[in-house]
Amino acid sequence: MKQSQKNKIDWSQFLSGVPAEDYVFQNIPYDEQVKQASALIREAEIILIGAGAGVSTAAGLTYSGERFIDNFSEFIEKYGSMYMTDMYAAGFYPFPTQEAKWGYWSKHSLINRFLPPALPLYKQLYEIVKEKDYFVLTTNVDHQFQNAGFQAERIFATQGDYGNIQCEKGCHPKIYDAEDLFYKMDQARSDCLVPSYMVPRCPVCGGNMTMHLRCDSYFVEDENWHEAAGRYHDFLKKIEKKNAVLLELGVGFNTPTIIRFPFEKMVRENKGLSLIRLNMNEAFVPESFGNRAIGIGGDMAKVISDLSNLSEV
Numbered sequence: 001m002k003q004s005q006k007n008k009i010d011w012s013q014f015l016s017g018v019p020a021e022d023y024v025f026q027n028i029p030y031d032e033q034v035k036q037a038s039a040l041i042r043e044a045e046i047i048l049i050g051a052g053a054g055v056s057t058a059a060g061l062t063y064s065g066e067r068f069i070d071n072f073s074e075f076i077e078k079y080g081s082m083y084m085t086d087m088y089a090a091g092f093y094p095f096p097t098q099e100a101k102w103g104y105w106s107k108h109s110l111i112n113r114f115l116p117p118a119l120p121l122y123k124q125l126y127e128i129v130k131e132k133d134y135f136v137l138t139t140n141v142d143h144q145f146q147n148a149g150f151q152a153e154r155i156f157a158t159q160g161d162y163g164n165i166q167c168e169k170g171c172h173p174k175i176y177d178a179e180d181l182f183y184k185m186d187q188a189r190s191d192c193l194v195p196s197y198m199v200p201r202c203p204v205c206g207g208n209m210t211m212h213l214r215c216d217s218y219f220v221e222d223e224n225w226h227e228a229a230g231r232y233h234d235f236l237k238k239i240e241k242k243n244a245v246l247l248e249l250g251v252g253f254n255t256p257t258i259i260r261f262p263f264e265k266m267v268r269e270n271k272g273l274s275l276i277r278l279n280m281n282e283a284f285v286p287e288s289f290g291n292r293a294i295g296i297g298g299d300m301a302k303v304i305s306d307l308s309n310l311s312e313v
């Protein structure tokens, strides 16, 4: 293991269907890995992208440091830097009122969902796969795939979208577009609070609304969600019969059962599939996959840029 991995989880204690000792950081030079990955993508008829938080971080939507401090100084001051350490922690802050909750989330949503343009990493990724039969399974909720040109019908965002809200108790299977509301809240926000008259109420039960993000058992899976899930399962059936590449991007171990482990299972069970895993620190892959797996660590923005340069040749 690399020095930087020493303080991480002991993988020999970790059960995921692949024997822990099978995982390796590949000892192949970076340039060679990128060339191999590029060749796999070029030859593939079908590409299934699985994307986690690491892609958006690499693309520039970082949740901590300067980007957090620059945009949320008012919130850090009001609620305390002990709690407001980054946008991830801030999202879990127990805001005492609905006015405070929407004061924060309207800002968070604008900063991460509505204001950023399609970022270069996502645009390069789209250029790499756009001529292929592709599909995107993602836990990201920032809409970057759609912004970059990926077709909505080829995306399954399982965990929600920063642009939508739902009943806090999920009392009915519907979600609501909150773009206008968030822009209005942003204009009206004062001392980190939105005016009471702007606080949304559930049109069915009259209770509180919340962000459409999977964080408890009340997450609403509406008609569109189920249709996207259906398209994803149809796509998986195609993959079984064709020469396909699973391109896994920035998927860590918060929710490995959605993308990381199922992708490994598919590759293990189907010899026609290959896995390209791009991950800052956790690019280890099962050694038993042989040359059907490439794990490239480090800065994904560079890897995608290098892959996109190779794909233009």
Ligand SMILES: [Zn+2]
Pocket (backbone or CB within 6 Å): 167, 168, 169, 170, 171, 172, 202, 203, 204, 205, 206, 207
């Ligand atoms: Zn309700």
